[in-house]
């Protein structure tokens with residue numbers, strides 16, 4: 190690695206500290222549960238040595254990050270560690286575990302734009318990470334710390350993606366991993382990943398919130414490193430998606446960024462990055478960051494609407510977008526702060542709206558998992574409410590790959606996704622979006638007839 194790059198790291202990122210988001214107590218180190226010893230709230234990383242508004246340094250950072258793209262060094266090839274100047278420094282950079290995460294593309298969604306009534310719409314696809322979700326960007330940061338701090342076991346409660354990601358990075362790091370997942374409530378794709386990467390996988394008869402509660406008890410008894418998004422080092426890794434996005438946009442700030450909300454770590458991380466970029470002079474203004482939840486798992490929406498953000502409204506969550514089936518989100522305070530500082534909206538969408546949005550994202554040749562599709566469904570609502578104007582620039586953050594939950598996709602196209610559920614009545618809106626597979630005789634005439642039929646209907 191270049192001498193200059195190392196010098197930069199020590200000048201900008203050494204000496205990060207932790208601060209409680211509620212009582213602002215500061216700490217050099219965290220307890221094993223990453224909570225404030227005074228008030229029990231979550232901690233965040235901050236960097237006392239950073240100088241704000243230094244435009245010369247902002248320019249140097251931009252140059253340095255671009256320069257690293259030419260390098261074959263593992264740290265430079267990672268879309269997370271390429272931005273290491275704004276991350277907690279490692280004591281020994283050789284302890285970094287990277288699967289070359291990040292580096293995710295921005296795609297055009299022309300059909301979705303038209304459907305939403307916008308001139309143009311883009312998506313940053315975090316599902317293009319090594320294990321198929323945005324979790325990898327946080328996992329590389331937190332697992333590297335776990336390794337440096339000499340833990341043997343790492344653990345998480347998960348709706349699926351965190352467990353898949355943690356298991357992969359733990360395997361690479363030579364660590365043991367413990368996964369707690371709600372029995373029957375995560376997609377097979379994600380469960381199979383955790384198994385394949387060698388995690389000790391426990392399916393508990395509870396929901397995600399129950400798994401997380403139980404895990405807090407386990408870490409009180411055993412020296413296990415907690416890798417849920419309450420771990421502030423994970424969020425530091427996740428925030429790099431916003432650095433990368435702005436770099437890809439040549440530092441032109443979009444008007445809106447829209448993310449799904451579950452445990453609310455990701456919205457918190459991206460918002461933190463936006464504020465940091467503004468403070469460091471990398472961008473001149475903040476985009477509005479809006480958070481979308483499923484109607485059946487909407488604690489943040491209810492917290493804002495029913496208490497004005499004063500206290501968390503918890504609930505028993507129910508949505509087919511299983512990744513965000515969460516009723517007691519850990520990072521609610523951090524997410525509220527992001528909504529507040531960026532002026533973003535919080536909205537909810539129905540199961541049918543999610544399914545339709547997912548099919549629309551698919552029809553642009555992109556695809557995503559159901560939880561990611563809440564972004565498009567929410568955007569359509571925000572356009573109708575005139576919160577988003579047709580000529581404004583919007584980036585959806587797609588959080589998971591389309592192959593994470595193929596069962597949902599197949600059921601949608603076969604027409605039985607909502608059979609026997611409360612949402613059966615709403616499936617009228619899917620007309621023209623479902624594409625059932627045809628079962629035909631092995632006869633070229635049959636295939637030619639099918640093609641001609643399809644051509645006729647697409648002409649209408």
Ligand code: F0G
Nearest residue numbers: 347348350351451452453454455588589
């Ligand atoms: N989208 C996907 C695909 C997810 O897997 C998650 C969360 C979210 C959105 C919500 O992000 O929790 O940061 O607000 N999945 C976690 C898991 C909870 O265990 O994989 P969040």
